[in-house]
Each structure stands twice: as structure tokens, then as C-alpha cells.
Amino acid sequence: MQGKHLYEYAVIRVVPRVEREEFINVGIIMLCKREKYLKARYSVDEAKLNLFSSELDMDSLCSGLSAFDKICSGDRQGGYIATLDITERFRWLTAVRSTSIQTSRSNRGFSDNLDTTFEKLYEELVM
Numbered sequence: 001m002q003g004k005h006l007y008e009y010a011v012i013r014v015v016p017r018v019e020r021e022e023f024i025n026v027g028i029i030m031l032c033k034r035e036k037y038l039k040a041r042y043s044v045d046e047a048k049l050n051l052f053s054s055e056l057d058m059d060s061l062c063s064g065l066s067a068f069d070k071i072c073s074g075d076r077q078g079g080y081i082a083t084l085d086i087t088e089r090f091r092w093l094t095a096v097r098s099t100s101i102q103t104s105r106s107n108r109g110f111s112d113n114l115d116t117t118f119e120k121l122y123e124e125l126v127m
Contacts, residue, residue, distance in 0.1 A: 004110040007032040007117065010094045010103040011125050012042050012068065014061065016053035018098055024048060028122045029068060029103065030114070031090040037114050038086040040068040040093075041122055056100075064101045068093060 012027035027042025042065050049056055070078030071089050081092050094103045111117035 004112060005032050005035055005037075005114060006108065007037070007111055007114060008090065008106045008108050009118075009121055010106050012040065012065070013102050013104065014044075014049060014056075015100050015102055016049060016056055018100065022052060023102065024052060025126050027065070027068070027126060028118065029072070029090065029093055030118050030121065031086060032111075032114050033087050035114060036086055038072045038090060039118055040072045041118075041126075042068065043126065061100065064099075 007030055009028055009030040011025050012029060013023040014026050015021070015023045024045075026044060027040060029038075029040040031038050044058065044062060044065065046058055049058075049061075067078065069075070071082045071093060074082050074089075076082065081089060084092070090106075094106055096102075109117070
């Protein structure tokens with residue numbers, strides 16, 4: 001990849017108790033339409049999440065987060081949404097919702113290397 005690429009990203013958050021509006025960053029989703037780049041990564045720190053709420057169903061949470069993988073990769077198990085073009089998939093994944101898995105608002109930037117930028121964002125905002 002040469003030159004600067006416009007990208008968008010959002011932080012994937014777990015909101016253990018929606019009514020409290022507290023969240024923990026667990027992942028990143030990033031899109032570059034021109035390069036047909038759509039990638040997500042997340043990690044679940046059960047101990048950290050249990051500090052917020054011991055009532056979380058970790059299996060359901062992990063299942064919900066795995067939808068990001070399926071939809072980003074276009075996996076048929078991601079359902080209809082996984083068949084859309086990557087921009088529509090990103091918009092669907094980052095739409096505002098009031099569930100225990102949410103994303104931040106989309107942010108933009110320019111990158112010479114999308115994978116390096118993705119890793120940097122993941123380290124800065126999640127880890």
C-alpha cells in the first residue's frame with residue numbers, strides 16, 4: 001500500500017449494565033473503503049468485566065462479539081449483513097444501539113500502513 005489511506009475506526013465496548021452507561025473497551029473495528037479493508041479484533045478480560053458486573057453471561061458476550069469476525073470476513077454464518085459490501089457492514093456494526101455490546105462513534109484518520117495503524121489503535125485504546 002502506497003500513499004495515505006483514509007480510514008474509519010470505532011472502539012468496541014462492553015456495557016455490562018446499560019442503565020449505568022459505564023463501559024469497558026474490548027476491541028477495535030476499522031474500515032478503509034478504497035483498500036477494501038475491514039478488520040475487527042477484540043479481547044475479553046473476564047476479571048476486568050466482573051469488576052463491573054458479576055451478572056454478565058460470558059458465553060453470550062463472546063458469541064455476540066464473534067459476530068464482528070463473521071460479518072467483517074463476509075462469513076455466511078454472519079447472516080445477511082455479512083453479504084453486504086464492506087462499508088455497509090461497517091455502518092451496520094457501528095450503528096447506535098442500546099445493548100451490552102456497543103461501539104463508539106466512528107473516527108477518521110489517514111494511514112500509510114493500515115495494519116500498523118490498526119495495531120497502534122488497538123494497543124492505545126483497548127490494551
